[in-house]
Amino acid sequence: MTSVKQVQVTFDCAEPERLARFWCEVLGYVVPPPPEGFATWDDFDRSLPPERQGAGFVCADPAGVGPRLFFQRVPEGKVVKNRVHLDVRVGTGLVGEERLAALEAECARLEALGAVRVRLLRADGYEESCLVMQDIEGNEFCLD
Template sequence: MTVPFQITIDCADPDRMARFWAAALGYGLEGPPAGFADWNDYWRSVGVAEEDLGDGADSIVDPEGRGPRIWFQRVPEGKVVKNRIHLDLRVGGGREVPLDERRRRIEAAAERLVLAGATRVRVLAEPGVDHYAIAMRDPEGNEFDLN
């Protein structure tokens, strides 16, 4: 039996992170539960204090319902070390796609995500190896790869 799960990402600005990752993954911003005008109305209904409420979106969902929900949790501390887990975004199309085409697709995705707030770190490729990837960081410095 599988166990349902969500991915939780600690961050300083949930709305910015939700919008970035929605664009990166093709996800949508998650609307509030039925009967609530917005998420803050919902959180108030379950007892969350006013000072703990955020502004804007803080979760995203796969519009096709296949991928996990991702929640961006506001935390007071900043990121200080390398992630022990990261996402690999498979934008190149896989090994059945010729390497030159994969490289073109990966570079195009990198350009789009830089415009959305990401930072390129380095290209991950070696001559003679059928692999091309780009290591990147999201707007708050979390590592991810495009391959």
């Protein structure tokens, strides 16, 4: 039997720290402590060669249960729809109007952080309603 592996989700992006801090707010994640020997992440970043400064940033589940998120700077911008996306589970166990209310409330909170609402997918008899959104760099995710 294969053992369970830990998973890290990696985002290609233009501004790693800005996007990481957005997802910390969305998920209730935190920025982990800087590497040993550095008082702050800024101190660590300044220790890197100029071309590596600001090239990556991390956020993590404070309980250590969810996957670590890594954000890496890439030169190209986002061009097409994501092949993989996060589902932010805010309506688990809710149905109908109660679920829609939970999705709308979270949508409003995330729009205040800079997220963009794309479209509401209404329940269809097989799947419950969800909201498609974009983060501050245009990456799609769902409120589910």
